[in-house]
Amino acid sequence: MPLPQETLAWLTEQAGVAPRNHSIWKEALTHGSMGEDIDYQRLEFFGDRVLGLAIAEWLYEQNQEAEGKLSQRLNALVSRQSCAHVAREIGLPAHIRLGKQARADGGLESDNILGDIVESLIGACQREHGFEVARDMVRRWFADALEGRAGRSKHPKSALQEWAAGNRRKPPEYELIGRDGPDHAARFTVRVSVHKVGEATGEGDSKQEAETAAARAFLAQYG
Structure with missing residues (x-):
């Protein structure tokens, strides 16, 4: 089953580039409860590393703090809770491919699932569009936390x-x-x-x- 047009449009908005390889994005959005031969876990593993590099690069560029302070900030920004907060802010739950029972069990509110799929989408973006596009998407998603903007409350x-x-x-x-x-x-x-x-x-x-x-x-x- 192909991804819905509204999901493809949403992915284009998030990455700033239209998806070409729809299968990798479908994989990134698919939870194991769908019972299919794909799920987001491998892309989540990859995207976790891309996210860490993108955030570490930004902190290095923007801060003159010692390594210990930078590490603390990095750990907070790439935490599961921080990623889940981003997921809610960008409207990710509406596009997750989740099985009926997992949905009934509150999967769309799960910090673990939301955080994992944020990372899997970052992995998919890196695979399809390269690091610069993935880095720019990360910076848009984490801008409020990275730059300490006021006016939007954190989860x-x-x-x-x-x-x-x-x-x-x-x-x-x-x-x-x-x-x-x-x-x-x-x-x-x-x-x-x-x-x-x-x-x-x-x-x-x-x-x-x-x-x-x-x-x-x-x-x-x-x-």
């Missing part, structure tokens, strides 16, 4: 990830501590903790919503 999980890195703490750890109600109306409770700082809890209709609420509560208390 709470992304903000907490950066807060922890900036304060030289280990990454936040999320733990599901409660699940109540029937499957069709379950309520989740998650605890987030940062080593030697503290913890907070949050609730939501999905695990992802509860994690977001917990991150928001943590930042309100300790941020």
Whole structure:
């Protein structure tokens, strides 16, 4: 099944160049739950390295900080939460090829899936268009985080990830501590903790919503 025209138009907007090899972009957008002989994992592996190089290059060009500070900033910017935030900002969920059950389980809200597919798209862009086009796409996607622009709020999980890195703490750890109600109306409770700082809890209709609420509560208390 070919990619929908609206997805091809969206990909053109993101990369600034129209897709030629549609199969590589289809692979980048396909989750394993589709039960097909392709999925995004290999491109995600590749795109993760391209993203790291693109961000590292930008930090080197724009900052005169010591290596340790640059490494902290890099780790925060390329984190799964940061990539998932980008995914939501660019409207990626509408174009992901996700199986019915995974969709019902909240896959389109999963930071893991969203972050992975951001990286797989970067990998596909590098493969088809080369590093310069992929780098430019990365810089557009991560511009607010890279340049510290005001006026757009960060996703709470992304903000907490950066807060922890900036304060030289280990990454936040999320733990599901409660699940109540029937499957069709379950309520989740998650605890987030940062080593030697503290913890907070949050609730939501999905695990992802509860994690977001917990991150928001943590930042309100300790941020």
